Amino acid sequence: MTGDVLRLTELPPLRRDQVIERLRNAIIAGHFRPGDRLIERELCERMGVSRTSIREALRHLEAEHLIQVEPRRGPVVSRVTRKQVAEIYEVRALLEAALVRRFAETASENDITELRRIYGDLRSARATGEVPRIVAQTTRFTEHMMGAIEHELIGDMLRKLAARISVVRTLAIAVPGRLEESGRELAVVMDAIERRDGELAARSLTTYVQNAGEAALRRFDENEQAESGGRSSSRSALLSTSKSGVARK
Amino acid sequence: MTGDVLRLTELPPLRRDQVIERLRNAIIAGHFRPGDRLIERELCERMGVSRTSIREALRHLEAEHLIQVEPRRGPVVSRVTRKQVAEIYEVRALLEAALVRRFAETASENDITELRRIYGDLRSARATGEVPRIVAQTTRFTEHMMGAIEHELIGDMLRKLAARISVVRTLAIAVPGRLEESGRELAVVMDAIERRDGELAARSLTTYVQNAGEAALRRFDENEQAESGGRSSSRSALLSTSKSGVARK
DNA sequence: TGCCGTCATCTTGTATGACAGCAGTCAAGA
DNA sequence: TCTTGACTGCTGTCATACAAGATGACGGCA
Incomplete structure (x- = not known):
């Protein structure tokens, strides 16, 4: 009833959707950690897409509360209170x-x-x-x-x-x-x-x-x-420095 | 605790946030109706902002399920089943x-x-x-x-x-x-x-x-x-033609 | 030594312009 | 009336550009 069986490539998946998915997974998997800044250019380079797609994906994740955006500071992986x-x-x-x-x-x-x-x-x-x-x-x-x-x-x-x-x-x-x-x-x-x-x-x-x-x-x-306690070496700290090379607050 | 009381102008509100808000209200208020297509250029002109801001706002509303986007057809005000x-x-x-x-x-x-x-x-x-x-x-x-x-x-x-x-x-x-x-x-x-x-x-x-x-x-x-029943003159129809001048499916 | 103001730099927010390619339309042709 | 193909409309993405806020470094001053 829905979806044509003969459909060819299912159409190339939209870049922005792929970006959303990958970023979301990365956050959930803990590859990015709460407090990490997500810098657009960096993401562009890493993922090989334009800023447009990255930014649109970020808006989506923002709506999901996975990231928070302080105006003019850009997106940060959400810290939960x-x-x-x-x-x-x-x-x-x-x-x-x-x-x-x-x-x-x-x-x-x-x-x-x-x-x-x-x-x-x-x-x-x-x-x-x-x-x-x-x-x-x-x-x-x-x-x-x-x-x-x-x-x-x-x-x-x-x-x-x-x-x-x-x-x-x-x-x-x-x-x-x-x-x-x-x-x-x-x-x-x-x-x-x-x-x-x-x-x-x-x-x-x-x-x-x-x-x-x-x-x-x-x-x-x-x-x-x-x-x-300040001992920032505490590796279990929820907000410890990211290993992903992303800048932090 | 949150938000600085001494903050000056609260910073000029971001355009995209204003767009989000207005579109959301328009949808909730029924000014756009389920099934209406939201054409980017039109929205740009009406709201006086660039496609960039419009598109980012759309991504947000999409995450809220207020609009649905069929790839390459663009956003449509969600119809609920x-x-x-x-x-x-x-x-x-x-x-x-x-x-x-x-x-x-x-x-x-x-x-x-x-x-x-x-x-x-x-x-x-x-x-x-x-x-x-x-x-x-x-x-x-x-x-x-x-x-x-x-x-x-x-x-x-x-x-x-x-x-x-x-x-x-x-x-x-x-x-x-x-x-x-x-x-x-x-x-x-x-x-x-x-x-x-x-x-x-x-x-x-x-x-x-x-x-x-x-x-x-x-x-x-x-x-x-x-x-x-097909009597499209039925003005109470949930999906009747929009009065907003926006194209329909 | 420690605080402050200044300046250079980084990033975001937004606007433009372009363009390939899917979608829906419409007219010509069978 | 149905089919086909050309035409037009929009979206999805990219590249650029630029003002203005945020950040960080630096040198001066107490």
Whole structure:
């Protein structure tokens, strides 16, 4: 119905969209870090496109809150404030609870089986303690549910929120003791889903996200301290000097 | 804490931001209508700015989903699908419920008094049946709560969602019988707030939004029918020819 | 030694001009 | 009436240019 099967090249993808995507990924992956300035010319050279495309892409990322632009100073990778972190986790809890409730209640058996499989991978990842793998599998877990319930908006919002807290989130996973705790919480969620208990799934997932949020805030505070401590050699600092060669504030 | 009080001229506002604002308002106000093409040159001339600024503004609005861009065809004021309307009302219900719950539980007495005052204005507006006034007062009502609880994120999201459904929302208000029904629902909400019953406030507001959503969907369906009926003279059609002189699909 | 004002330099914000190439239109032709 | 091809309209990108704010270096002064 939509999209012609015989379509040739799908049309060359727009440069600006590619730029958006790559910059977004770079930020999420932590290649650029909060506070890094994004200098247009540099980006032009690195990506081999004109300033026009770069700037248009930047406007898009700005709207997503991934970068902030102070007039005449140019774009800077967003730093999130403590309050913002708290708010994001709060809203994420709401949306994800709605997501999981609906999934538990309406997903097909296949979707649930598949989720169980992903959950298995997630557990193995968690067992290794390798943070990047854990993040990846957790994303897959959520992403699968989003795909299944076909709620464009919730999916969209959750993805955007996740992007904004990618840094803190990564740090939060490694909070001592949190991995075990969250493991138990997730088990309850998975269990509720399999029993098709949407209400319980939603409630337990809310708890999970709330606790994750608290862990994130704890990390956040530690980081603030470390920063005001001035020991800029502290490599774990959220806002430490970028390795990407980009100027900083 | 944020923003320097001593700042001189606040700096001349950026052109692109002004463009964003004006276009957004124009869309929300219905001056441009869903499906209208936004032709860059035209916008340049009308607003007296260069294509550069226009295009950057468009990228921003695109990220807000207020416009959609089909590659090489350019921007078009977003048409919302039925599904999107449903999803938006769903999420709006979630967020607004959280908002009102928190307001009921934590707002100062002054804030509540003020809300009651606004509620009074809202009631008078509703009594007249003048849709634009009703919309304005309803917005004030929500906006007041958003200001009081200081939850940037929820406020931001609700505003963006509201923008996306501004057209449908306007139509929905005039659904026969809905005005009375919603009046009663709102009364319950206001009452719950004054009694500081966050739970009840949230629940009743959820009902209110859900019903509003159903009304909106009903209107939406009527519109679709009217449209496929082909009688393009039907002036109430959601997608009728724009009066703004802008080309259409 | 430490603070201040000045100047050179870097960057952004915005405007212009150009141009290739997709899209939609319309008239000529079958 | 349907098909084809030429024509025109716009978008997507690039290259340039330039004023003005932001930054950083430097030398003078206390």
